[in-house]
Structures are given as structure tokens and as C-alpha cells.
Amino acid sequence: MAGVPFDQMQGKIWLNGEFVDWADAKIHVLTHGLHYGSCVFEGERAYGGVVFKSLQHTQRLHASANTLDFKLPYSVEEIESAKAEVLRVNNFTDAYLRPFAWRGSEMMGVSAQKNRINVAIAAWQWPSYFDPEERLKGIRLDIASYCRPDPRTAPVHAKAAGLYMICTISKHAAESKGYADAMMLDWRGRVAECTGANIFFVKDGVLHTPEPDCFLNGLTRQTVIELAEARGIEVNVRAIMPEELDGFSECFITGTAAEVTPVAEIGPYHFTPGEISKTMFEDYIAAVTPVSAPQKVAAAG
Numbered sequence: 001m002a003g004v005p006f007d008q009m010q011g012k013i014w015l016n017g018e019f020v021d022w023a024d025a026k027i028h029v030l031t032h033g034l035h036y037g038s039c040v041f042e043g044e045r046a047y048g049g050v051v052f053k054s055l056q057h058t059q060r061l062h063a064s065a066n067t068l069d070f071k072l073p074y075s076v077e078e079i080e081s082a083k084a085e086v087l088r089v090n091n092f093t094d095a096y097l098r099p100f101a102w103r104g105s106e107m108m109g110v111s112a113q114k115n116r117i118n119v120a121i122a123a124w125q126w127p128s129y130f131d132p133e134e135r136l137k138g139i140r141l142d143i144a145s146y147c148r149p150d151p152r153t154a155p156v157h158a159k160a161a162g163l164y165m166i167c168t169i170s171k172h173a174a175e176s177k178g179y180a181d182a183m184m185l186d187w188r189g190r191v192a193e194c195t196g197a198n199i200f201f202v203k204d205g206v207l208h209t210p211e212p213d214c215f216l217n218g219l220t221r222q223t224v225i226e227l228a229e230a231r232g233i234e235v236n237v238r239a240i241m242p243e244e245l246d247g248f249s250e251c252f253i254t255g256t257a258a259e260v261t262p263v264a265e266i267g268p269y270h271f272t273p274g275e276i277s278k279t280m281f282e283d284y285i286a287a288v289t290p291v292s293a294p295q296k297v298a299a300a301g
């Protein structure tokens with residue numbers, strides 16, 4: 001896959017209820033979703049043919065669309081079976097899935113009352129390379145200059161394309177300084193999350209993570225909290241100020257793509273990926289791995 005542009009890959013994409021060849025899954029340049037950000041999406045991963053938390057992702061896609069004032073023309077069940085079909089038709093077992101929905105081309109203005117709602121599901125191969133030693137080195141994060149907005153300013157709980165504008169700018173700025181990603185503060189100056197992942201810290205054996213009151217409450221984040229609690233690790237969900245970063249021993253980020261990735265540095269603050277980060281990424285990998293892997297494709301909630 002490396003190097004092949006995403007519009008030139010091979011395979012089938014599910015587009016408005018039908019499978020089309022990868023190269024034919026096109027939209028017009030005058031598409032509302034492109035001009036006005038009226039697009040919602042999901043990022044999901046299949047492990048051994050089973051989409052982790054598939055149902056919750058599809059429910060979140062519906063909820064994100066509702067937040068943007070549109071309704072998906074396919075039910076949760078229809079999208080669930082379409083996702084399983086996408087894996088089956090493309091013969092994928094370890095893959096990333098990208099279901100998305102956007103307003104079409106019928107009207108081109110801020111008002112889009114009559115625009116068709118389009119839905120597509122693409123998937124590409126994405127094996128989870130699990131090299132504990134490599135991961136435990138930890139990644140380096142910059143501190144972004146953009147902040148996660150006040151919920152009165154933007155639909156912060158939707159996984160909506162428009163919200164990623166500040167993420168791409170922040171990630172580019174971080175990369176240009178040699179960092180892997182950027183941690184973002186929120187509109188009040190509190191620690192929020194990264195550009196595409198949630199964040200956790202460790203102090204004296206306790207996990208600390210920000211309250212997701214103005215950013216995405218990731219499914220991976222929720223899973224990690226459950227896994228930690230199942231092990232008897234205390235999880236303190238609270239407001240975290242950047243000055244506190246000095247006092248944490250470990251840090252890791254969570255997300256469908258990132259899984260559980262330890263962090264070694266955030267700007268001037270240093271962390272040593274340790275036992276809790278290792279335990280959480282091992283527990284997460286165990287949770288996403290189907291019991292009888294490798295299996296044939298099926299969507300599972």
C-alpha cells in the first residue's frame with residue numbers, strides 16, 4: 001500500500017448501497033460536504049475479520065449526522081451489514097474501515113435543506129503490527145497552538161470533518177518541528193486530547209484522563225477505562241492543567257488508529273513509558289483480538 005495514492009488503490013467501495021470499483025467512487029467538485037464541511041465519518045478497525053466495537057461506531061456515525069442536522073438514509077443494521085460486506089468483498093481480515101456521509105450537490109450555499117445525503121464505506125488493509133519494544137520507546141508530542149473549541153462554538157462531540165481543520169494544521173506544525181503529533185488544550189486552557197486520539201497520564205499507579213466535555217469521547221478511551229477498572233487500576237477523569245504534566249510518570253494516547261501508544265515527551269515534559277502503559281496496550285490488543293482468530297469476516301459490536 002505504501003506510496004499508492006488513496007484514489008488509485010484497488011478494490012471495491014460501497015457507495016450509496018452499491019459496490020463500485022475503487023477508481024469509480026467519485027463525487028462532483030461542487031459538493032456541499034467539500035465546500036462547507038458537511039461530512040461525518042468513522043475510523044474503525046477489523047482484527048481477524050471482526051470490526052472492534054462495530055455497532056458503537058455505526059451508532060456514533062448516526063449520532064454525528066444527527067448533530068449536523070441530517071439523517072442517514074441507511075439504518076444502523078444496514079450499515080452494519082454493509083461494513084461486513086465491504087470486508088468480505090475485498091477479502092480483508094485486518095483492515096481499517098472508513099464509513100462516511102456527506103451532503104451532495106443539489107444546493108450550493110450555507111443552506112442545504114434539499115441536498116442528498118450520500119453514504120460510502122471504504123476499507124484498506126491495515127495490520128496491527130505489535131512490537132512492544134518499539135512502542136515502549138514512546139512518541140514525542142508538541143503542544144498545539146489551536147485549542148479544542150467551546151461546545152457553544154462547534155459540535156464538539158460529533159466526528160465531523162470540519163473539526164479536523166485545526167487538527168491537520170496542528171499536526172503539520174508538530175511534524176515540521178520533528179514531533180509525531182500535537183497535544184491540544186481546550187478553550188479553557190485544560191489538557192484535551194491529540195489531533196486524532198485521546199490522552200491518559202499515570203501518577204502513583206492511578207490513571208488520569210480529561211473529562212471529554214469538549215472533544216470526542218473515543219471508543220478506545222472508553223475501552224481502556226473499562227480494562228483499567230477491571231484490573232483494579234483507579235481512573236480519575238478530571239480537569240487536567242498543562243502545568244500538572246510535570247508530575248506524571250507515564251503518558252499514552254488512545255484511538256482506533258493509535259490503539260494504545262505510549263508518549264515519551266510533550267513539549268518540555270518527559271515521561272517514561274512503564275508498566276501501566278504496557279499493561280494497557282497489552283490488554284487492549286487482547287480485547288480487540290477475536291478469541292478464535294483468524295476468523296472470516298463478520299461485523300461484531
Ligand SMILES: Cc1ncc(COP(=O)(O)O)c(C=O)c1O
Pocket residue numbers: 043193194195196197198216217218219220221254255256257
Ligand atoms: C479527534 C479524535 N479524538 C479521539 C479519537 C479516538 O476515538 P476512537 O477511540 O473512537 O477511535 C479520534 C479517532 O477517531 C479522533 O479523531
